[in-house]
Amino acid sequence: MTWAAEISGAANRIAGHVVRTPALSVDGFGLGFPIEMKLEQLQHTGSFKARGAFNTLLSSDVPQAGLVAASGGNHGAAVAYAARQLGHKARIYVPEMAGPSKIALIERLGADLVVTPGAYANALEAARRYEAETGAMQIHAYDAPGTVAGQGTCALEWQEQGLQADTVLIAVGGGGLIAGALGWFGTTKKIVAVEPETSCALNAAIAAGEPVDVEVAGVAANSLGAKRIGSICFDLAQHALGASVLVADDAICAAQKMLWRERRLLVEPGGATALAALISGAYVPAPGERVAVLVCGGNIAPDPFE
């Protein structure tokens, strides 16, 4: 089955369970050209992750032991939400670095939550142990076909909404979202991967010719801080990725502030990372090149209502 067919199937499967998030076109950010944006941070639980979670659950026989996920926060929240909506148990391992806002979000969603010390890799290890011991179903945050096909529905939906851009900038952590976009668009659009300089698993994998472990740090680490790029993403990127660029933490913070100041969009650093590539000049469109930015997450810390 092709990725396009997988993603179309996922879109039919999850319709009604996820928000058809809005797309718009705006001038501004001092760039002198319009940008199409899709506001995927308005998805259930504040990021695109609900798409992959619902697609996986709705295409699986979920065991009695329920679900298990390891997550820097957003995937965990999405699995907790989807599990609750569909009536399953969910155990979520969250690394401490996810921070109190994301941990509180998952708690509010009623999941059985375990906070693990350190970064994402430790949480993933704990989740795998739980899976082996209980028979619970693991939903991988980014490197599983059902997850990638679910995230790909974001690209499909944007195209249905009339996306005009030649080039689409997408932030990359473990690579689930961009893999879905590469699966849907193939080379019909130029897909640009944007990563923080301090968490750049895809960029490092491209340089090495294969997925390699990277150090993870910086302002966007709790959403984009994957230690190693997913193999599905890497394979798709080898064939279809248009460019891989890196941005500094201060560009991410500047983009985050601009999204609020100019457009009243309050997003987390990971959600501002794709825009940061344009603002910083890490990606400079050619004259006449039409660009789009996928805004992927809004779970900012501290929560303004805390």
Place this chain on the structure above:
Amino acid sequence: MTWAAEISGAANRIAGHVVRTPALSVDGFGLGFPIEMKLEQLQHTGSFKARGAFNTLLSSDVPQAGLVAASGGNHGAAVAYAARQLGHKARIYVPEMAGPSKIALIERLGADLVVTPGAYANALEAARRYEAETGAMQIHAYDAPGTVAGQGTCALEWQEQGLQADTVLIAVGGGGLIAGALGWFGTTKKIVAVEPETSCALNAAIAAGEPVDVEVAGVAANSLGAKRIGSICFDLAQHALGASVLVADDAICAAQKMLWRERRLLVEPGGATALAALISGAYVPAPGERVAVLVCGGNIAPDPFE
């Protein structure tokens, strides 16, 4: 000329100067039915006011002395923005109660800003004196045909975006936005005016049979705190308004928190007031009645990046 024609003309006039703000449909907020929403807080300067400002400027001969406006904040920001974009001078009188976030916003837009003590009425008086002395052009915040026709483009645009609702809930301050919606929809949709209990100029006018002065207070006063409803709004409401309901400040705050927690929309109290009518039960839809909420302003204080 009919309001529909005025509003169509305004839409053509301001196209390209304003954002075509997104519309979406969401479940949630514990209500058990979907709500269509238009995210007009994503408009330039964070509220619908840019529509009326551009429509007025683009249909007028602006004098050498430039523009003058009195505003609780959002209208002033919109006039300052539109003036800058079109190359005019602008003097803006802002009541102290607008608060530092809105005052800083207007300062960033480069207007000649005067902060007046107390509430909106004092700022309006000062603006009228300046107008008389200098010949500057006054743009009324809500009670002028050009302003109302401009705000009406928000309703026109929503219809073009496929608005399905039978009933549209709109927050009311001086009445410019709802007047535009009444001008566009007439009685083809049920338009529900939502006001804070503590700032309810339209509700009081309906009760009295004519516009009357009201006291102004509460969490939404700096955007909805008009002392007297506009005469254009009152006349349109007499013919076409579906219902007038009031909400308590705590319902407004609860709606504001829900918009953030459930949907990652950070809005000011006035921007959450229409939703508050559903959450509080001030407006209860009939079975099968499809409802829509216009989210009208996002200039929250304190600014999360201050």
